[in-house]
Amino acid sequence: MGNKDILDVIHKIFDKHDTIQKRNQRKLAFSLLPVPVGVNSSSGLVVSFLTTFYLGEDHNKTKMSQITFSPYFSFTKQYVFPIQSYIYTSENKWNFIGDYRYMIYPQLTYGLGERDSNQEMSTLDYQQWRFYQFITRKVVGNYRLGIGFLLDNYKNISEESYIDGETDYYQYMNGDFSNQTSFGFAVQGLYDSRKNIINPEEGLYVEADFRINTSGVNNDKWQSLYVDARKYHSFSKTKHRVWASRAFYWSTFGGKPHYLDLPSIGWDREGKTGRGFTKNRYRSNALIYFETEYRTDITRNGFFGAVFFTNVSSVSKLETYQFKKWNPAVGTGIRIKWNKKNGSNLALDYGISKNDWSLRLGLSENF
DSSP states (O other): OOSOOHHHHHHHHHOTTOOHHHHHTOSOEEEEEEEEEOOTTOOEEEEEEEEEEOSSSOTTTSOOEEEEEOOEEETTSOEEEEEEEEEEOGGGOEEEEEEEEEEEOOEEEOOSTTOOOOSOOEEEEEEEEEEEEEEEEEEETTEEEEEEEEEEEEEEEEEEEOSSSOOHHHHHTTTOOSOEEEEEEEEEEEEEOOSOSSSOSSEEEEEEEEEEESOOGGGOOEEEEEEEEEEEEESOSSSOEEEEEEEEEEEEESSOOOGGGSOBTTOSTTSOOOTTSOTTSSBOSEEEEEEEEEEEESSTTSSEEEEEEEEEEEEOSTTSOOOOOOEEEEEEEEEEEEETTTTEEEEEEEEEETTEEEEEEESSOOO
16 A cells, blocks of 8 residues: 555644554544535535444454445435445454445436437436345355345335336336335355455455345345455555456346346446446346456555556346347546555546446545
């Protein structure tokens, strides 16, 4: 990691008596980012709180834990209040992955399946409560096994159509706009050899979730498979030179989920897939996604850095598992070291694809 961050700059300007040693003695690292941000047509304000800590006395035996809270307010009347946690107990005996959120979220829709239109089909408006909690126990080494409980509640659903005829939402849901609660439980297998979950330099992360859900369209029961694999390799022992790759697969089967439970670009649990695309641009019953990225320091002290990335994704033809149309994107980003203690960066990424683009801002790497 670099030896200079934004706090060093602030201390140098405003507090010449503060010392780096005092910061290094703390077990908890805290980062705050309140900034305006433009994300395609949904400009607004994001306030990101990121806290990392260790629950064990020996950092060599206990991995880093993380809690983030990033409320988002857009000028298109989107209000999102998400809390996400990734917590290891002492000596990594237990791991807790949480995703809790409340959303008022009008979103543009572009249709289901392989449709490649850059014209919006409708605005789908709804409110959502989410409670996801996974609990895994160490089996041996970095291998873990556990269970999860998943609850999504959708209410006050309405749609404003921009086309003649019925929208894909209306057809898929048989005209049903009633409130819906999707409850399920999952079995999770997890392998995680990363030492730093905010900005990994080495290691492998593989998560596989098999979910059984109790309610879908016409009270259908359904299942889903969620697989997320990430690999990191460092090319230097003294500089930040990291090659990172990700493969992601998400599918539903065995029944008909609610439209909002279908796999969609940008709707993985962390909301990080699809740089270069509008969130929700592609949606179907199965999604596959590949991404690779090179991360490097620009300055010797690690204060400035850059990333270069490319990704490709595909959603299946609706009600099949055939991936015939692929959607590539490329992009780059800048990094400013925000907190060298936990490796967090001010990350600003711009991605571009055919007829689409995205601008993303945060305090951790994309994956």
